[in-house]
Amino acid sequence: MLDDNAEVTAPPQPHSRHNKLPQPHGWQNRYRLFGSILVIAAVGGLYFAVKAVLAVAHGHWAAATVSALSTIVFGIPTVWIVLMFACRGRLRASVDGVGTSLALAAGIRWLTVWFGAVLVAVVGYLAFGSQMGGEFPDVRARSAAFFAVMVVGAVLGLGAMVRAGRRRPRPGLRLSPAGVEFHDAVTAFRLPWADIVNITGTGVEGKNLRPIIFWPRGGEPAVVANASLYAPNGAALFWMIRYYWLMPAARGELGNGVAVQRLRANHFPVG
Numbered sequence: 001m002l003d004d005n006a007e008v009t010a011p012p013q014p015h016s017r018h019n020k021l022p023q024p025h026g027w028q029n030r031y032r033l034f035g036s037i038l039v040i041a042a043v044g045g046l047y048f049a050v051k052a053v054l055a056v057a058h059g060h061w062a063a064a065t066v067s068a069l070s071t072i073v074f075g076i077p078t079v080w081i082v083l084m085f086a087c088r089g090r091l092r093a094s095v096d097g098v099g100t101s102l103a104l105a106a107g108i109r110w111l112t113v114w115f116g117a118v119l120v121a122v123v124g125y126l127a128f129g130s131q132m133g134g135e136f137p138d139v140r141a142r143s144a145a146f147f148a149v150m151v152v153g154a155v156l157g158l159g160a161m162v163r164a165g166r167r168r169p170r171p172g173l174r175l176s177p178a179g180v181e182f183h184d185a186v187t188a189f190r191l192p193w194a195d196i197v198n199i200t201g202t203g204v205e206g207k208n209l210r211p212i213i214f215w216p217r218g219g220e221p222a223v224v225a226n227a228s229l230y231a232p233n234g235a236a237l238f239w240m241i242r243y244y245w246l247m248p249a250a251r252g253e254l255g256n257g258v259a260v261q262r263l264r265a266n267h268f269p270v271g
């Protein structure tokens with residue numbers, strides 16, 4: 001059996017651009033977990049959307065505002081999960097004549113909105129719960145600790161997202177004829193292609209939600225934790241990186257826009 005960090009020199013096998021690229025060995029989608037979250041979020045969003053409509057119809061504006069914000073709280077994860085598993089979303093790519101840079105998906109922006117909606121909804125309920133007109137039961141007194149935790153968590157999360165949005169350089173993945181560069185909030189690395197002996201989707205404990213794992217010669221593996229955060233189709237990004245690792249003669253495509261076109265079209269060999 002081939003070891004995860006063993007050197008691989010076999011050329012990639014051709015793959016039709018009209019077929020969906022397979023996921024790398026070892027990737028876990030956690031369908032049960034995300035499916036459960038999706039159901040809860042979708043039902044919650046629908047519930048509060050109906051509550052918002054009824055509150056507006058009755059002229060209960062405090063309840064309508066809290067309901068609308070709660071709809072956003074449940075709606076954002078619903079849309080995110082659907083986009084992730086449908087491989088849809090915006091590819092935030094740029095080409096500068098030397099290499100291709102892939103920016104982190106707009107997750108920080110939407111997380112900022114999410115934490116803000118949670119904070120305003122909870123504070124609004126605590127402040128105006130007595131004016132909700134019967135749309136919501138008044139459980140403020142017996143659930144004070146729960147609401148306090150939610151407020152503190154939302155404030156901390158909102159602050160973290162604001163700081164992350166101001167951080168420079170922004171999290172991103174860059175591919176060039178020289179090699180691979182990556183940085184996010186917790187890790188950063190730069191690897192020349194010649195120093196990489198394998199690129200896999202498994203082999204590091206705790207990293208199994210669509211990772212790209214680089215095995216350098218004589219060093220610890222470097223990990224992009226979730227490929228789908230940098231391309232809507234994370235599998236296509238994985239095979240793209242392996243392709244340019246295995247095919248030095250094709251690396252010029254990273255600087256002229258061809259690599260991005262191929263990434264959008266899922267047009268990379270599998271191997």
